[in-house]
Amino acid sequence: MLENISSQKIKKMSLPQLSALCEEARQKIISTVFKNGGHLSSNLGTVELTVALHRVFDFPEDKVVFDVGHQCYTHKLLSGRGDKFDTIRKKNGLSGFPKREESEYDCYNTGHAGTSVSAALGIAKARDLAKKDYNVIAVIGDGSFNNGLIYEAFNSLRLLNTRILVILNDNGMSISPTVGSMHEYLEILSENTEQKAKRDKHAKIFERFGFKYDGVYDGNNISKMVEKLTEVKERLKTESVILHVVTKKGKGYEFCEENPEATHGISVSNSDKISVEYSSVLGETLTKIADSDSKIVAVTAAMTSNLGLGEFFGKFPERSVDVGICEEHATILCAAMAAEGLKPYYAVYSTFLQRSFDEIIIDICSQKLPVTICIDRAGISGADGETHQGVFDLSFLSPIPNLTIAVPKDVEEFREMLEFSKDFGAPLAIRYPREGKRVFKHKSKITAGKWEILQNGGQCAVIACGERAVTLALAAAQILEGDGIKIKVINARFVKPLDSEMLGGLDEKYLVTVEDNMLIGGLGAMINNYFSDREKIIKNFAYDDSFICHGGIDELMTEHGVSCGAIVEYIKNAVR
């Protein structure tokens, strides 16, 4: 039925046909995700909800904003993109997230948690000003519902004087199980499904903010979903509604239902290439050093095990905090614990650390507090696309005074840096990609702001930071050596402070910088600043000034300006 499906056809289907459509969508998602990788369990949980939305509402006239957006696969299947669904998350294929540029059925791009209600309000406000009357819907998971943006948006519903539908897709999970009092409250609401009066009393919180509360506590039942949405659609003419829909994450695929955290995002990887994940090194090392240092605490925002901290949390429950998807709050908690003498480690994905920018400046760095920020998934992260690339961190962190920024060249150096961090006593950020694919033979003691020379040479010096860039630099050096060109390769393992002693001693006229970050504001830019008033010729290999969409890591790096071939080519031309 999926083939040539359309909103018109869905509207004419019988309930058994709708059920069959759900089943077909579910199978399509399972088979595709197992080929392409992607978000499995969140999409399986929302099949019925999405089919019902398409049955009841009139897209694209009506607008739906998917929070985070990783649960939009069924929506893509139903909105004219079924024939391209096999290309999802592949370069030039469909994105795994909503994209305005891909379809008029996607009205607003998402990627980070908690933005959907604000966006729905903005769209509704624009609708009101245009004197139109379409419906605006935000679909948000209970994990995202922990984010402070929700409160800010709810708090302004009345003052915006508009109407929206918020569908709270409650599956009890973000990437990790959902935590916090709001989640406990949602549980109370869904437990009282048969006692309407009691439930209504409990639902007062939402009414304070101007929402009427209603619920479907069996949200994988297509019939109930269609019935309730039909009813709600009528009510939307005069009021805003929050519809609490309880679904089962991973519905219809047994392994997922039992392992929703492990199957939130699946990567397709050629296992030959994997050596070790940086996150396991974080978990292992931090657990080890915490054994002998009771001041060490670990904080995460809803992705404990993805960050490698499952064992730490199990072993030191008192010294572990997962605050839910609240990156700002997590950052301040760390600063305040450090102010009282603890040594907090805040582990987070690079892209989500963007939410903590202000707090890193004000709370951590202006107070010079010894918080270590462990930045995972730094650099290009690949198939999730624009909203998930970790390519801005060096740029936004480097202007912040009092912050030391470390970039290990491999997992072994990462381990050393963690040992080093324990007694560092000042704000420290360590950034690293997901996978460690190579361990280099060079080793030297970690000292803040001190680099190491990996290979000596004369005509040109290549300064690189991080595993991917160091790998490219050494590969380029090897190729050039075959051509009789000997170059120096430097591991710039601290992007801040720069190793000014080493930089000052560089005799080479030609310098090349390589990094897995935007050119503007990154390692290369820092080095350009250092040499601005000297006559060096510096070529920066870093990402060009554009957003980086989804695709394979290597192909995206090359496309955006960072590849071994380009480095070799440049140096050959420069030194001859």
Next chain:
Amino acid sequence: MLENISSQKIKKMSLPQLSALCEEARQKIISTVFKNGGHLSSNLGTVELTVALHRVFDFPEDKVVFDVGHQCYTHKLLSGRGDKFDTIRKKNGLSGFPKREESEYDCYNTGHAGTSVSAALGIAKARDLAKKDYNVIAVIGDGSFNNGLIYEAFNSLRLLNTRILVILNDNGMSISPTVGSMHEYLEILSENTEQKAKRDKHAKIFERFGFKYDGVYDGNNISKMVEKLTEVKERLKTESVILHVVTKKGKGYEFCEENPEATHGISVSNSDKISVEYSSVLGETLTKIADSDSKIVAVTAAMTSNLGLGEFFGKFPERSVDVGICEEHATILCAAMAAEGLKPYYAVYSTFLQRSFDEIIIDICSQKLPVTICIDRAGISGADGETHQGVFDLSFLSPIPNLTIAVPKDVEEFREMLEFSKDFGAPLAIRYPREGKRVFKHKSKITAGKWEILQNGGQCAVIACGERAVTLALAAAQILEGDGIKIKVINARFVKPLDSEMLGGLDEKYLVTVEDNMLIGGLGAMINNYFSDREKIIKNFAYDDSFICHGGIDELMTEHGVSCGAIVEYIKNAVR
């Protein structure tokens, strides 16, 4: 009584003595703020609250975190800093905000809204781990209470399994009057003071999150404050409490009581020097262009009139939104309205825009939506110190693809840029300081990414952006001309994109950049990137890599590396 006041003395005072102490503190604050500038009405409102805290609790063993921190003056007077109070907000004097480095009575530095509850939780968690039992208190205004951080912090109280006291200082104002449903809810609570049962029913929201609610609805009554805090202190042994204290902003100073918005922050300025505030130009121009363009909407986060938008909001209420202190939400609202065809203008102080960093990337720029961000108080803002300097914006904005960054050289150019922005059709940021002190005679049509030459010359080119930097550059040029050195002066009115045509045509070997921003990531760094592989000698005048404390704007600029003298000196040595 203020002289040689101590916690011990306060604890022995009779109620009439405490009242007299409050009165003395109030007079001291009024007289000092009228000399030094500073936050008047918020401090007048919290005198009794603070005296009562010192009476009942044992600082510095007990810890108090002041949200934003602008209401800490009485606390400073009572904690051994009375003799230096005359120096407040002066360079090398007391800060107008809490500072750990200033006193052990200040346990956590604040400056931006909403961080106090998170910080109190972090401190309490550290206390628990150290098995100590002191009290931890957050004092937060109802304006800050709108920020999403509060929800994130409340949501994690139970999972942190700790105890804190939150004092909600409700005066109905942030800088602008407080808005939103939470504020309406607080009003309901404070209206039901005599009907305890009814009030308790209403207070259920806080209990959901693990707080017991209590209130003092006459928070400028020292006797009631002492009584209630004494009672609450006992309860804190076993539970967390939110104490709703209703106070009068500006209490005790009639003009303030009647004009709390106008007197939130007062500047001492030599009136000869003032010509016009950029904010008035924003208000006037935006109101004018909105007259003929119904797609223009304006959004602010709790400081409408400080941003010059009072008239606009009055004239176009439907097209105006003040969301309260919710910078992230405001940013997304703008993006979503732009996605539906509107032309939103988001006006905000530079320092607070740091909160929107992630949303500028994801919501506005990755979708390439035509939002204009009007960044007020950019550059050094002066007496408020570290947490309020607007010196990072060029650094954090420049790495973001699809964003154009404009920096007008004077209020007239700002006006032109606003006209230009109307049909620009893509993300645009315009940054400017508070005061316009000079209008330059040069004028030329605004084109994105095109600079203008203000003065021709041969030996050296100075590239400057923004009124302060352009002023310094032209002053330096004049001085140098007296010495027979002729330099070129360029107004780099777009920091992104750079005017590569003009840069490419520069024959001067020596270039100088001047800006009112950090060196790392600013205009100079962008130009260093441009010339990295060419043999130019570039000297950057921008702020060094340190936090900029409170003081006068000119003295701070000089101290951190940006002054006419330094530019003249450098160029003299360079070109000779």
